[in-house]
Amino acid sequence: MHTRYPNPDDAVAAILKAGTDLDCGGFMASHVAHALNVSAITIGDLDAAMVRMFKMRLRLGHFDPPGVMQTIPISTVCSPYAIELARDGVRQSVVLAKNTGKALPLNAKQFASALVVGPNYNLIDTLGYYSGPRPCNDSSE
Numbered sequence: 001m002h003t004r005y006p007n008p009d010d011a012v013a014a015i016l017k018a019g020t021d022l023d024c025g026g027f028m029a030s031h032v033a034h035a036l037n038v039s040a041i042t043i044g045d046l047d048a049a050m051v052r053m054f055k056m057r058l059r060l061g062h063f064d065p066p067g068v069m070q071t072i073p074i075s076t077v078c079s080p081y082a083i084e085l086a087r088d089g090v091r092q093s094v095v096l097a098k099n100t101g102k103a104l105p106l107n108a109k110q111f112a113s114a115l116v117v118g119p120n121y122n123l124i125d126t127l128g129y130y131s132g133p134r135p136c137n138d139s140s141e
Helices: 008-017 027-037 044-060 082-092
Strands: none
Touching: 008 027, 008 044, 044 082
């Protein structure tokens, strides 16, 4: 729930006017019709959001005919070579922190509490949603 605004109608209006056109959850779907009915937003607001969203989808190629990338079979994507290549890419991109003064690993007994702030403070709730499909069905990954 968007708690910065006094009600969902005001939140919907602020979201659309900020240019946030794609809702990955169900908030907008649940509240946009009511916001429209009480005139918190207009058809023009919805039209502008749709134009922006479809322009972006056009730029991403969502309406183009299938290209080369769409013709690669799952058997190739899930081949041992491709899986190892993907793992190697991850291994090469890992960044190690220098453990100056042996500060790591942190000792949980030294901390009474911790404060995590920022837009991803509760990221655990969305990790499953953004993980995407696992076409190779390998539970060890």
